[in-house]
Amino acid sequence: xxxxxxxxxxxxxxxxxxxxxxxxxxxxxxxxxxxxxxxxxxxxxxxxxxxxxxxxxxxxxxxxxxxxxxxxxxxxxxxxxxxxxxxxxxxxxxxxxxxxxxxxxxxxxxxxxxxxxxxxxxxxxxxxxxxxxxxxxxxxxxxxxxxxxxxxxxxxxxxxxxxxxxxxxxxxxxxxxxxxxxxxxxxxxxxxxxxxxxxxxxxxxxxxxxxxxxxxxxxxxxxxxxxxxxxxxxxxxxxxxxxxxxxxxxxxxxxxxxxxxxxxxxxxxxxxxxxxxxxxxxxxxxxxxxxxxxxxxxxxxxxxxxxxxxxxxxxxxxxxxxxxxxxxxxxxxxxxxxxxxxxxxxxxxxxxxxxxxxxxxxxxxxxxxxxxxxxxxxxxxxxxxxxxxxxxxxxxxxxxxxxxxxxxxxxxxxxxxxxxxxx
Numbered sequence: 001x002x003x004x005x006x007x008x009x010x011x012x013x014x015x016x017x018x019x020x021x022x023x024x025x026x027x028x029x030x031x032x033x034x035x036x037x038x039x040x041x042x043x044x045x046x047x048x049x050x051x052x053x054x055x056x057x058x059x060x061x062x063x064x065x066x067x068x069x070x071x072x073x074x075x076x077x078x079x080x081x082x083x084x085x086x087x088x089x090x091x092x093x094x095x096x097x098x099x100x101x102x103x104x105x106x107x108x109x110x111x112x113x114x115x116x117x118x119x120x121x122x123x124x125x126x127x128x129x130x131x132x133x134x135x136x137x138x139x140x141x142x143x144x145x146x147x148x149x150x151x152x153x154x155x156x157x158x159x160x161x162x163x164x165x166x167x168x169x170x171x172x173x174x175x176x177x178x179x180x181x182x183x184x185x186x187x188x189x190x191x192x193x194x195x196x197x198x199x200x201x202x203x204x205x206x207x208x209x210x211x212x213x214x215x216x217x218x219x220x221x222x223x224x225x226x227x228x229x230x231x232x233x234x235x236x237x238x239x240x241x242x243x244x245x246x247x248x249x250x251x252x253x254x255x256x257x258x259x260x261x262x263x264x265x266x267x268x269x270x271x272x273x274x275x276x277x278x279x280x281x282x283x284x285x286x287x288x289x290x291x292x293x294x295x296x297x298x299x300x301x302x303x304x305x306x307x308x309x310x311x312x313x314x315x316x317x318x319x320x321x322x323x324x325x326x327x328x329x330x331x332x333x334x335x336x337x338x339x340x341x342x343x344x345x346x347x348x349x350x351x352x353x354x355x356x357x358x359x360x361x362x363x364x365x366x367x368x369x370x371x372x373x374x375x376x377x378x379x380x381x382x383x384x385x386x387x388x389x390x391x392x393x394x395x396x397x398x399x400x401x402x403x404x405x406x407x408x409x410x411x412x413x414x415x416x417x418x419x420x421x422x423x
Contacts, residue, residue, distance in 0.1 A: 005040050005307055009033065009300055013337070016379065017395040026388075026395070027289040030296025037303035045307075052306070059302035063295060069248040070291055070386065071283075072255045073120045076229050077127045078282040079258060083217045085226030086131045093132065096204040103194060105129070105142060106149040110190055113153030114160045117247070120233055122150045122383040126390045134206045143387045144402035145197065148375045148409060150383040152189040155371025156182035159237040162382070163344040163370045170348055172356075172363040181364050184420065189372050189413030193405035217277065221265055225258075232258055255279070290389015297379060301338055324362060329414060332369025336380035340370040361421060368417055375406040 012033025019026045042052050080086065095101055105125060113121040125146045133139040154160030158168040158175040167173045217225075232254030239250030259279040266274045275281055313334070321327050335343050347366055356362045374381030378388050378398035387393060 002307055002309055002312075004044060005037060005303060006309065008036050008040055009304060012036070012300060017399070020394050020396060025289065027293040027296065030293045030300070032296070034296035034299030034303070037300045041303050041307055055306040056302070059299070059306065063298045063302065065246045065248045066298065066382065067291055067295060069251050070119065070123075070294065070382075071286065072248070072251040073123050073233070074286045074386075075279060075282050076232055076251070076255055076258060077123050078285050079262065079277075079279060080226055080229040081127055081131075082277055082282055083222050083225040085222055085229060086128050088223065088226050089128055090131050098138070098201045098203060098205045099198040101132070101205060102142060102145060102198065102201060106145050106190060106194055109146050109149035110153035110187070113150040114157035116233055116237065117160055117162075118150035118154035119382040119386055120236070120251075121153070122146055122386050123390070124233070125150070126387050132205070138205060140391055140393050140397065141197075141201075141401060143391045143393060144378075144398060145193065145405075147378070147381065147384045147387050148193055148372075148402070148406050149190050151372050151375045151381050152186045152409070152413070154383075155189075155368050156186040159240070161367075161371045163340050164367045166344055166348070167363055167367055171353060171358055172348065173367060174359055177359045178364060178367060181420075182368050182417070185368055185413040185417035186372065187413075188416045189368075189409040191409075192412040193409040196405055196408065224265070225262065228261060229258060287389045290386065293389060294382075294385050297385065304338065325365065325418060328362065328365045328369050331366065332373030332410065332414075333376065335370045335373040336376035340374050340381070344370050365414075365417060368413065369410075372406075372410050372413060376403050376410060378402070 012029055015022060015024070015029045015033075016026045019029070022029075038052075038056055042049060045052050093101065093104065095104065105128075109121055109125050112124070116124075126143050129139050129142050129146070133142060151161070155164060156179055158164055158173070158178055164173070164178065168175060168178070233251075235254055236247050236250040239245070239253065240247050243249070262277060262279060266277050269277075317327050317330055321330065331343055331347065344366065351362060374384065378384040378393060378395055384398075388395075388398075
């Protein structure tokens with residue numbers, strides 16, 4: 001059963017990697033792979049069909065939370081963009097040098113990701129890049145570095161990455177300790193690829209041409225929507241901490257409030273202007289195929305998890321690899337292929353707190369590796385998938401241009417963490 005399931009998953013994965021050669025949209029391949037994985041699981045499972053159906057419903061509930069979060073966050077960002085809100089940020093960026101802009105964007109992403117989360121931050125920063133860079137190739141290169149920065153920034157914060165949040169809620173780590181122990185390794189994980197890329201990145205960037213379309217917003221409306229929209233995104237981790245409800249509930253609340261606000265401030269405008277600046281119009285401009293791509297990937301990973309493939313893989317590593325650091329490093333590399341959430345969940349089930357207490361070496365290193373390892377491949381993290389959909393970055397392009405940089409940063413940060421532990 002597991003062999004056939006793995007074959008289907010790998011075939012889909014390879015097909016996504018060669019999207020440009022096959023000339024088939026990656027979203028279609030991802031959806032097909034996700035559905036076929038569950039079909040294989042249903043027909044080959046030793047469990048009753050009812051059990052498999054219940055597992056599917058459970059995974060779909062978890063996936064839906066991520067998809068609704070992505071949908072709402074992208075709508076908020078699109079609404080800010082419709083009101084020219086990103087012009088406020090753009091006006092503060094004075095540099096014309098590519099390397100200087102790269103460092104500035106990446107450091108903003110790094111710290112913003114720790115406050116928001118890596119997915120939301122990636123959506124915001126890629127949207128900002130569209131306002132700054134006219135050249136498509138340069139923009140994709142910057143977006144690739146944004147993925148690395150967002151995942152590195154999320155790893156050291158208890159609310160910055162899903163896996164770190166899971167470990168925090170599960171009692172494996174404490175907030176202050178994870179910040180203290182991982183902020184330096186995470187910074188190294190970003191700085192190393194930044195230095196490497198900065199050497200190659202010369203000259204000035206060409207800015208986006210001024211849009212000829214006449215804007216219908218006044219400065220007050222632009223500043224209000226930008227401020228309210230930004231606070232709406234920052235509100236999400238606060239909402240989660242206070243209510244203990246999933247993040248998608250917080251972003252939906254923020255979207256609802258922003259929706260009401262835009263309806264009120266534009267109610268006296270003519271229909272055409274009001275429609276363009278509405279949430280309904282913003283949702284129509286969202287890249288829906290990227291959300292469906294995300295759905296397909298997570299369905300496929302959910303099938304692997306239900307078949308205990310991930311748990312068996314973790315158990316095999318525990319049995320055949322004696323070194324704990326090496327195991328966690330391999331898990332981090334595996335998270336570039338498979339979603340880091342089930343991998344972290346499998347580790348939490350394998351290693352009891354009675355053996356590895358709160359804030360032990362294992363949990364800290366696991367938070368770093370699963371958080372930053374997903375940057376090695378573009379479909380290894382939610383941030384990567386979001387950027388992939390927004391900028392139409394192909395799997396092969398990212399593998400050729402960004403993966404080596406992400407890998408260098410991953411190992412550099414890991415080495416620094418291990419050295420700090422021995423000091």
